Amino acid sequence: MKLDKATIEKKLLHFPDWDYFDNAIHAEFEFENFKDCFSAMSRIAFECEGLNHHPDWSNVYNVLRISLSTHDAGGVTQKDFDLAEAIEAIVEVED
Structure with a gap:
């Protein structure tokens, strides 16, 4: 069920x-390097499959941008x- 703006x-x-x-909802995460970013993306991908819910995301070098709806x-x-x-x-573990 779609949530209202206040919620x-x-x-x-x-x-x-x-x-x-x-x-x-949108977030941007910056990592030390591409390898760390890609590693986080790989772990996130397993969570996405488990939840059967997938982000719109993009990656440029060490920055990951995620949009969820x-x-x-x-x-x-x-x-x-x-x-x-x-x-x-997952991202907290990277820090």
């Missing part, structure tokens, strides 16, 4: 790296926050 903004209080715009719901859902939480746990 999304309240949930984002627990996700300081994430912003809400263009009907999705639930396409079949037409916006942000709890699935997106579940995946964001998993991504945060």
Whole structure:
């Protein structure tokens, strides 16, 4: 079920790296180098498969940009926050 803007903004209080715009939540993470970035992306990919929920993402050298929304719901859902939480746990390990 698609979440309303107020609910999304309240949930984002627990996700300081994430912003809400263009009907999705977005984050950008910077790593030491390409290898560390790609390693995190690989671990995130396994989480995505496990949750059956996949990001729109791009990578340039050591920067990973991620956008999450639930396409079949037409916006942000709890699935997106579940995946964001998993991504945060993976990225924290990299730090």
